[in-house]
Amino acid sequence: MKNIRLRFAPSPTGFLHIGSLRTVLFTYAIVKKMEGKFILRIEDTDQKREVEGATEELIKSLEKFNINFDEGPHVGGDFGPYIQTQRLEIYNKHLKDLLAKGEAYHCFCTPERLGKMRADQAANKQAPRYDRACRDLSPEIVEAKIKTGEKFVIRQKMPLDGVVKVFDEIRGEIIYKAQDLDDHVLIKSDGVPTYQFASVVDDHEMEISHVTRAEEWIPSLPKNILLYQSFGWEPPKFIHYPAVLSKNGGKLSKRDGDVAVEDYLNKGYLVEAIINFCILLGWHPKDDNEILSMSEIIEKFDYKDIRPSGSIFDVEKLDYFNGYYIRQKSLDELAELCKPYLEENLAKTSDKKQQTKEYLKNVVRLEQERLKKLSEIGERTEYFFTDKLEYDAKLLVWKKSTPEQTKENFDQVYKVLEKIPDDSWTNNSIGDALMSHIQAVGGKNGDYLWPMRAALTGREASPGPFDVAEVLGKEKSLERIKEGLERLS
RNA sequence: GCCGCUAUCGUCUAAUGGUUAGGACACCAGGUUUUCAUCCUGGUAACCGGGGUCCGAUUCCCCGUAGCGGUACCA
Numbered sequence: 001m002k003n004i005r006l007r008f009a010p011s012p013t014g015f016l017h018i019g020s021l022r023t024v025l026f027t028y029a030i031v032k033k034m035e036g037k038f039i040l041r042i043e044d045t046d047q048k049r050e051v052e053g054a055t056e057e058l059i060k061s062l063e064k065f066n067i068n069f070d071e072g073p074h075v076g077g078d079f080g081p082y083i084q085t086q087r088l089e090i091y092n093k094h095l096k097d098l099l100a101k102g103e104a105y106h107c108f109c110t111p112e113r114l115g116k117m118r119a120d121q122a123a124n125k126q127a128p129r130y131d132r133a134c135r136d137l138s139p140e141i142v143e144a145k146i147k148t149g150e151k152f153v154i155r156q157k158m159p160l161d162g163v164v165k166v167f168d169e170i171r172g173e174i175i176y177k178a179q180d181l182d183d184h185v186l187i188k189s190d191g192v193p194t195y196q197f198a199s200v201v202d203d204h205e206m207e208i209s210h211v212t213r214a215e216e217w218i219p220s221l222p223k224n225i226l227l228y229q230s231f232g233w234e235p236p237k238f239i240h241y242p243a244v245l246s247k248n249g250g251k252l253s254k255r256d257g258d259v260a261v262e263d264y265l266n267k268g269y270l271v272e273a274i275i276n277f278c279i280l281l282g283w284h285p286k287d288d289n290e291i292l293s294m295s296e297i298i299e300k301f302d303y304k305d306i307r308p309s310g311s312i313f314d315v316e317k318l319d320y321f322n323g324y325y326i327r328q329k330s331l332d333e334l335a336e337l338c339k340p341y342l343e344e345n346l347a348k349t350s351d352k353k354q355q356t357k358e359y360l361k362n363v364v365r366l367e368q369e370r371l372k373k374l375s376e377i378g379e380r381t382e383y384f385f386t387d388k389l390e391y392d393a394k395l396l397v398w399k400k401s402t403p404e405q406t407k408e409n410f411d412q413v414y415k416v417l418e419k420i421p422d423d424s425w426t427n428n429s430i431g432d433a434l435m436s437h438i439q440a441v442g443g444k445n446g447d448y449l450w451p452m453r454a455a456l457t458g459r460e461a462s463p464g465p466f467d468v469a470e471v472l473g474k475e476k477s478l479e480r481i482k483e484g485l486e487r488l489s
Numbered sequence: 490g491c492c493g494c495u496a497u498c499g500u501c502u503a504a505u506g507g508u509u510a511g512g513a514c515a516c517c518a519g520g521u522u523u524u525c526a527u528c529c530u531g532g533u534a535a536c537c538g539g540g541g542u543c544c545g546a547u548u549c550c551c552c553g554u555a556g557c558g559g560u561a562c563c564a
Contacts, residue, residue, distance in 0.1 A: 310557060462526095
């Protein structure tokens with residue numbers, strides 16, 4: 001039985017894309033479920049597109065999701081190096097083998113010639129494909145051209161007829177006609193291999209048991225399989241993940257919202273929520289229970305259950321998961337997570353009491369069940385930190401009540417609250433005092449509580465008045481009620 | 490153009506050769522001793538189209554259509 005070894009093989013071309021994260025998550029779930037090894041390999045054969053520091057950022061991002069590798073450029077391993085541009089010698093060795101077997105050939109065609117060829121093919125409504133002009137050059141000619149310094153690439157020699165049968169673990173057998181396959185480039189003129197060559201060599205050399213990648217790679221599967229055959233290697237299993245699409249069905253791009261994982265993190269999406277949401281894009285647990293921790297995912301994951309069709313990234317459902325996980329957090333942890341988003345509010349107040357950890361926790365507590373994203377905490381709790389509330393006096397009047405009535409009720413509320421001793425200024429005692437007063441005078445709750453809440457917060461919607469009053473403190477609360485009373489005059 | 494993949498509520502999805510086609514998000518309504526939120530209850534909402542095969546197709550096959558992907562000395 002072959003060892004289970006899977007790899008994540010990104011190109012260091014920028015930030016970690018949310019679609020790539022789904023790829024990692026799927027792969028990670030498979031590896032852990034099968035108790036295999038997880039390898040990070042950096043595919044940097046396109047040096048032009050490489051972004052400085054991208055690999056480090058990527059690893060950092062993944063660490064936030066608790067995705068760790070058994071082997072990789074940052075942790076080492078027995079199958080290194082794990083960066084493709086450091087493996088050139090390995091590719092060279094295998095290339096010689098391939099050339100000797102006659103499975104690949106030198107091509108001296110210039111980019112100009114190829115461009116013209118493709119233009120002609122397009123004009124004639126033909127499929128653009130290399131015309132194989134160099135495929136049957138004699139060894140002598142090839143050698144002579146190399147000697148004169150002519151630039152060349154190495155192309156894979158495709159079969160001229162017949163079919164190539166490939167197997168994808170999710171979709172089953174796919175059959176390609178050999179005539180539809182192009183003699184594509186294996187080694188570029190600068191001697192660096194293309195993805196098609198490097199990935200096959202590496203997956204073999206690194207003893208990868210299951211190649212996992214996005215479905216956009218399906219068309220290159222026949223070429224890859226043929227390469228394995230040319231080398232005389234046994235191919236691994238191939239699992240192509242369905243695409244993650246944008247709201248309008250296209251590729252998930254910046255136009256449709258955030259695509260970088262870090263953007264979601266910065267907006268205050270929780271790691272648990274992102275994982276839970278992403279794993280459900282193309283996969284579903286058998287028992288219909290969609291709330292899943294990473295360990296539950298690993299326990300239940302089976303790549304055979306991955307759906308073949310693409311799925312749309314619907315941020316509304318992510319919001320739901322995020323709200324859910326925010327509600328599950330302990331207050332201490334949530335307050336800690338909210339801290340960065342509260343900085344702006346903290347800067348507004350000079351009141352020392354409002355800058356204590358205790359006050360922050362109380363404020364966060366009142367918003368915990370209302371929060372969809374951590375980043376909302378600042379705006380939602382602004383009134384806890386400002387000295388002067390800005391709002392229209394009309395806000396204070398409840399539904400069909402009148403300003404006169406409201407004023408009268410306000411007066412009563414003030415008097416009741418005033419009598420509560422400082423040391424028993426709590427949610428419960430405030431509530432008890434007010435409710436029994438309202439009952440005694442035979443009033444309606446809303447007639448008293450709405451204006452109180454509005455005066456305390458200056459908002460249409462907020463946590464309840466007793467809660468807010470408790471957190472605000474007696475002095476501040478009375479001050480605001482008095483101010484509300486004045487606004488009505 | 491050529492090649493390939495895909496097709497169940499708006500979205501993520503489940504199941505099935507005979508079912509009232511199930512769940513989740515969103516949405517709507519009601520309830521939870523003030524608003525918002527939470528929570529609870531209920532509701533609206535789907536088998537892409539056409540042919541076959543079959544006693545019977547959402548399910549199997551073919552065709553079409555649509556979406557997506559590939560068609561680079563990018564990955």
